[in-house]
Amino acid sequence: MSVHIDIAGLRTEKIAFVPSPLAELCMALHALSEPGHHPGLQAWATGVTARLDPHLADRMCEADFLWRTTLSDLFLPFAGVPGRSALPGGTIAEDLSLLDKLTDEQFVDAALEFTCVSSYGSPGPVLLDDPEQRRRAVELAASRGPQQVRFTERLLSDPPRIRAWFRQFVEDCEEAFFSQTWARLGHQLAADARHKTDLLRRKGLAEALAAVSPAAGVDESGTRITVDKLGEGRTRTGDGGLLLIPTSMGWPHLSVLHRHGWQPVLHYPVNSPELASPPSVEQLALRMTALSHPVRMRLCRHLARSAYTTGELAQIHGMSAPEISRHLGVLKKAGLLTTRRRGRYVLHQLDVTVAARLGSDFLEGILR
Template sequence: MHIDITGLPPERIGFALSPLAELGNALHVLGEPGHHPGLHGWATATAASLKPDLADRLHEADFLWLSTFSDIFLPFAGVRRGGGTGPGVTLAEDLDLLDMLPDAEFVALALEFTCSVTYDKGGPSPLVDTATRARAMDLAAARGPRQVDFTERLLNDPVAVRAWIRRLFEDCEQAFFGDTWRRVRVQLAADARHKSEILRHKGLGDAMAAVSAALSLDGSGTRIRVDKLADGSTTATGSPAGDGLTFVPSSFGWPHLLVLHRPDWRPVIQYPVAAPDLPSPASVELLKLRLEALAHPMRLRLCRSLARSAQTTGELADTYGISAPEVSRHLAVLKRAGLLTTRRRGRYVLHQLDITVVARLGSDFLEGVLR
């Protein structure tokens, strides 16, 4: 995934807080606590405190934040107002920005991942196009009656559904998010100030390195590379919503690094500011190398021996009845993937499995696919 920043003035790159974006992440944690082991306590206590009516309504709309994150939570990036605007200071202000979007665009946001296959391509709105509407209903049917009911209501009366969603988010603020936001916004504001200072004094490359190891600039300094399994591209200039790139910190985001790349919207990178006390996650390419290295049955057998003690190539060849050159080829693959340590003892080279790195594979894999 990449973001083209060619010609983007430095002053159009910044860090900002968004209550609505953070509410979206908090709702995701409530719906998918397994993605966020460090927040089990908060998720359990918050879920237990919800009144049945609010819990039912959250269940009704959870496709907006459960399997992925709807762009509904970042409306400031699409508001087409002289030069663009940032997020609201309060949840109410963010919701006012959401209200500014046309009905056709709101419907596209609500159905973007569950009932649409045109996120990157655009296309006619199901509010006016019969074929697109039928396609949306077909996709909704594949996801069950709850999705069909919501999609029908949204297409038949988008104004009423928009009001229903706004009330839902306002009730979340009253029930739990207001207290949560007052607690986390201090940390988020401090992080945004710190990253802004890095951006101002050291430049975009250093600021992105401080945000996430998954972000990097290409050699020309005109393209941001995002190390995610997802494909996608966008540009930070020439959008009807104005030029700009916004970084939004989140206390509920880890391990997700979210990139809004909706056509005709300004790009947004939402990043986690708090993570478990773990080493930096492996790149997607390194994770792929490690999984491929371990996929070969002989290399798995070699790892069994190397996990127990350091051994030479000759010892491994004798143990498994294969030639030393063949052992060396397998060891080279494991070493290239960063799974082995080596040390010399006299004229012998001893190889051993790096248990710490292998132990990280489970969490590296999870972080890689969730990033």
């Protein structure tokens, strides 16, 4: 599974690495709502939460579905501006001015992404003019709870009111905590954007994408970007451009905006050493499948503590050497084992670093 961006005919000057304060605010709100996704930001999140005005905290809860599970495209409004070549603003105010350029239909469609009512990657019905689609949107929102229903009903009946609410909410967040955060991060993100732009000009898009993430790459023909994700989608730049937006608060999220009719955007994390060699989706699937077998789980329990030969493991588990060898082969193919030779014997051991990245519960379980 992956997201594909058709870039046939795209000129280098239409590719832009540029930070966006509004996009970074989205990641800040996400980190406040899901601190477990961002352990490195827990101290920051605790400090912000402790100082937050209770009224603003309530408003965050009122619409956190816009950034908790789905990172709403409302925070990337520049991508939807007609012409598909607009760049993010340098300030929150400038980004909000770009939000004002979206039509009511675009605003509603992006705001209701959490209901999955819209056909994200293809042209769909005009939601505001389709009673059946409006009913469907409310019905889907109902499965998410009463807050989403109230938000959806107000949005469908009075889009300008919700747009004004969203604008005021963003401005209040900037005043309450984000202006200080952006003052600290903005220079870092601008420096990363300059570095990637220089790399693009000197060495080309393939090298620039490799610096963005090992999960993103361009094919040999230079006409398609593929982003390795647990999801599918495709879009094209057409006569528009391609935006690459760095985020400091967004690790490990590598997001791709591929909404139909909008400028494609790759929102990528920076300055995270853990991102140096993330597993591909295929590797992740191999690892999860390898660990789903009870025998291989038991093998991991021993291999996490010490190195063993195939014969030793066969004796411990009361199985034949060929059976153990087959299980070890599955674990090794998944990248979970290291091997070394001692004379005529081959010793196998669990790569604890790789296992730890799969989750602390698994590691604690086999070491318990």
